[in-house]
Amino acid sequence: MESYQAERERMVNQQIAGKGVSDEKVLEAMRKVPRHVFLPEEARAQAYLDSPVRIGSGQTISQPYIVALMTELLDVHPDHRVLDVGTGSGYQAAILGELAEEVHSIERHPELAVSASERLESLGYAHIHVHVGDGTQGYLAAAPFDRIIVAAAAPDVPEPLLEQLAENGRLVIPVGTRFSQQLEVWDRVGDDYKQRKTISVVFVPLIGKSGWES
Ligand code: SAH
Numbered sequence: 001m002e003s004y005q006a007e008r009e010r011m012v013n014q015q016i017a018g019k020g021v022s023d024e025k026v027l028e029a030m031r032k033v034p035r036h037v038f039l040p041e042e043a044r045a046q047a048y049l050d051s052p053v054r055i056g057s058g059q060t061i062s063q064p065y066i067v068a069l070m071t072e073l074l075d076v077h078p079d080h081r082v083l084d085v086g087t088g089s090g091y092q093a094a095i096l097g098e099l100a101e102e103v104h105s106i107e108r109h110p111e112l113a114v115s116a117s118e119r120l121e122s123l124g125y126a127h128i129h130v131h132v133g134d135g136t137q138g139y140l141a142a143a144p145f146d147r148i149i150v151a152a153a154a155p156d157v158p159e160p161l162l163e164q165l166a167e168n169g170r171l172v173i174p175v176g177t178r179f180s181q182q183l184e185v186w187d188r189v190g191d192d193y194k195q196r197k198t199i200s201v202v203f204v205p206l207i208g209k210s211g212w213e214s
Helices: 002-019 024-032 041-046 064-074 091-099 110-122 159-163
Strands: 053-056 059-061 081-085 102-107 128-132 145-150 165-176 181-189 192-201
Touching (some): 002 024, 002 064, 024 064, 024 091, 041 053, 053 110, 064 091, 064 145, 091 110, 091 128, 102 110, 110 128, 159 165
Parallel strands (some): 081 102, 081 145, 102 128, 145 165
Antiparallel strands (some): 053 059, 181 192
């Protein structure tokens, strides 16, 4: 365990702070959450490397730097309610759980949702709720959200996600083709939305009614 802590410290210093993420609360969360616990047993040695890792069902847990950067862009406050689209392993949800009052996370693969939910519960994250469903439609039962983060690539910004943003809400989402996207930040200002594009990224496809067909 102690060596994992040291590896995490190194991950934050070299791969995250070292590449320009400076929000101290985000760095603290990345130091704290045990990333190896979110990986299949046989992949745990890769937990603190500077790369994405396969988690089963054809899906991947994002590179630590991308998780940190997206979380920094999201600008989560302690009183926020957050929607996390694409639960996968639950790692991003745990990072959000360190920063927000309540997290709803939605995943289309039931088996990933079940194992992420069990993992988050065993780590004590009682304020993170995992749901099975099509996250391109948001999660109406708990809307509106102060923040929404999407960890899969959309062809266009799904309209329901914009609609489920609270006043002054923010959405961070990769938008583009199936092979390359740009990370977009959308801010709700009254009934208007302001959009800006940031870095190029590569995510697995967002599959659903307002995403890719398959
Ligand atoms: N955030 C995750 C990594 C996500 S990988 C982590 O920290 O481990 C992207 C995930 O989005 C995959 O698990 C994939 O099944 C899921 N996904 C794709 N389309 C989706 C949709 N429409 N609704 C919910 N989840 C979706």
